[in-house]
Amino acid sequence: MNRLRMNGRGAMHRIGVDLGGTKIEAALLDGGGAIILRKRVPSPRGYETKLAAVRGLVDAVESETGTRVPHVGVGHPGSHNPRTGLMRNANSVDLNGRPLARDLTAALARPAVCANDANCFALSEAVDGAGAGAAVVFGVIAGTGVGGGVVVNGRILEGHDGNAGEWGHTPLARPTHDEVPGPRCNCGLFGCVEAWCSGPALSADHERRTGERLIVEEIAAAAAAGDPLARESLAFHLDRLARSLASVVNILDPDIIVLGGGVSNLPGIAPDLERAMAPFLFTDEPRTRVRLNVHGDSSGVRGAAWLDPAAPGEPA
Numbered sequence: 362m363n364r365l366r367m368n369g370r371g372a373m374h375r376i377g378v379d380l381g382g383t384k385i386e387a388a389l390l391d392g393g394g395a396i397i398l399r400k401r402v403p404s405p406r407g408y409e410t411k412l413a414a415v416r417g418l419v420d421a422v423e424s425e426t427g428t429r430v431p432h433v434g435v436g437h438p439g440s441h442n443p444r445t446g447l448m449r450n451a452n453s454v455d456l457n458g459r460p461l462a463r464d465l466t467a468a469l470a471r472p473a474v475c476a477n478d479a480n481c482f483a484l485s486e487a488v489d490g491a492g493a494g495a496a497v498v499f500g501v502i503a504g505t506g507v508g509g510g511v512v513v514n515g516r517i518l519e520g521h522d523g524n525a526g527e528w529g530h531t532p533l534a535r536p537t538h539d540e541v542p543g544p545r546c547n548c549g550l551f552g553c554v555e556a557w558c559s560g561p562a563l564s565a566d567h568e569r570r571t572g573e574r575l576i577v578e579e580i581a582a583a584a585a586a587g588d589p590l591a592r593e594s595l596a597f598h599l600d601r602l603a604r605s606l607a608s609v610v611n612i613l614d615p616d617i618i619v620l621g622g623g624v625s626n627l628p629g630i631a632p633d634l635e636r637a638m639a640p641f642l643f644t645d646e647p648r649t650r651v652r653l654n655v656h657g658d659s660s661g662v663r664g665a666a667w668l669d670p671a672a673p674g675e676p677a
Contacts, residue, residue: 376422376430377666378415379478380404380437382453385411387418388662389426394489396659398426408455416468432472434668435465436481436661440523450524452506452547474668478502479526480517481664482654483510486619488667490655495616499526499609500654503602504622506547507555511613529555534604535641554605558598560623567594581627595627603637606651611643617650621660625653 374397379386386401400418405411415435423429439451446463448456465473476484483492483500492498492512500510507529511518518525530553533540543552544565556562560577568574571590575583583591606618620631635651642649654660 374428374430375666376419376433377481377662377664377668378418378433378435379481379661379665380411380415380435380453380456381478381661382438385414385418386662387415387422388659388666389422389428389430390663390666394663394667396663398422399659399662404453406455408459411453411455412464412468415465419469430471432474432670433465433469434474434476434481434665435462436476436478436665437461438478440477440519441475443519443521443523472670474665474670476517476519476665476668477508477510477523477526478661479508480510480512480519481662481668482621482660483512483526483619483664484517484667485656485660485664486621486654487512487515488664490660491619491652492617497613497615497617499613499615499618501528501606501618501620501625502622503558503620503624504560507559507622509609511615528605528609529553529559531605531608533557533601534608540601554601557601558605558624563594563598563624566597567591570594577623577627585628598624599630599633599637603634604641606634607638607641610638610649611641615649617652619652619654621654 373392375390377388381404383404384401385404388399389397391397400421402414405414419433438453439448442449446460448459448461451457462473462475479502482502483498486492486500487498496514498512502508509526509528511526530548533543533552533554544556545551546553546556563577567580580591580594584595631651631653639647656663
């Protein structure tokens with residue numbers, strides 16, 4: 362198990378940064394996890410300008426609160442190669458190939474503790490969110506893309522190559538004849554869970570079948586108004602998501618799956634997923650709960666703040 366884990370609760374304040382593709386957010390948390398101050402800016406283009414934006418946000422948070430923290434936690438897309446410390450697989454492509462943790466440590470003049478943003482989401486919900494008290498939490502991000510994070514006994518499980526939880530780039534489970542080979546995924550392969558279950562994938566599937574180009578919220582509204590084609594699109598999406606998450610459950614056997622991202626806002630998706638997963642689970646008594654997140658879009662920055670400074674996230 363990787364060393365990244367929850368920072369012990371106590372009196373110490375901590376700062377987390379969510380380094381996203383569209384915005385960068387920093388938040389100061391007190392020892393109990395309450396957010397004292399949060400600030401955000403649009404995510405600029407360019408690697409160096411992103412580093413400067415993170416430094417500017419941290420400086421602003423500390424200046425406004427009169428606080429100085431000994432380290433900063435940072436959640437980011439993609440992952441660090443554990444052998445080189447270089448970023449890879451980030452949809453913010455200007456991060457790829459860069460020693461992000463090392464450069465942020467230099468820019469902030471203190472340790473930067475870095476982890477994948479889905480891992481930060483899972484950690485936040487495991488600490489005091491929907492997964493509080495659970496031994497094994499699987500955090501799901503289903504929005505523009507599909508990702509996931511695993512927390513076991515308060516520790517992020519990153520895996521041998523730093524890619525644990527990346528269920529979005531596994532093949533769609535139990536595909537039907539019509540689902541093979543499947544749409545091309547952003548990773549270059551065909552039929553990945555992300556290519557079927559992300560928000561854009563749901564919209565694309567609806568358009569393929571109906572000729573209507575609608576975003577997820579419009580499909581959900583049409584279904585609520587009684588549109589049979591929209592309802593069918595949501596049913597197909599739920600079935601695919603259930604099959605794929607059932608495979609995760611059969612391997613990981615988590616106490617709870619916590620849903621995040623825009624797709625988690627679909628009406629009734631958590632209880633519907635519990636019911637739809639059941640036939641595909643290798644058990645006579647399904648026990649894994651599916652719940653919506655508690656902390657919403659704060660989970661990423663909160664999880665980053667909880668990262669343990671003893672694990673700097675890059676090679677020594």
